[in-house]
Amino acid sequence: MYCLAGVGGHIESFIESSKGNRLVVIDGCPVSCVKKIFEHAELPVDVHIVVTGLGIKKEGSFQLHEEDIAKVCNEIKRQLK
Numbered sequence: 001m002y003c004l005a006g007v008g009g010h011i012e013s014f015i016e017s018s019k020g021n022r023l024v025v026i027d028g029c030p031v032s033c034v035k036k037i038f039e040h041a042e043l044p045v046d047v048h049i050v051v052t053g054l055g056i057k058k059e060g061s062f063q064l065h066e067e068d069i070a071k072v073c074n075e076i077k078r079q080l081k
Helices: 004-008 012-019 033-040 066-080
Strands: 024-027 046-051
Touching: 004 012, 004 046, 024 033, 033 046, 046 066
Parallel strands: 024 046
Antiparallel strands: none
């Protein structure tokens, strides 16, 4: 897990520690802000998950549903194979 603010702020130690690892990026919607931050830092994204693309609604709340968490985890596992 990496600090998105550190990567976005181009803190060299954060970027260097990210290199050479398989990077999984999870975005909430198709705007893909997180993926764009990693690309701007020239960090290749191996797996990109868009939560709304899995049928999960972006509701603006921090109440997580177990079935939604499982859906995201399963998709990550599927793409990492």
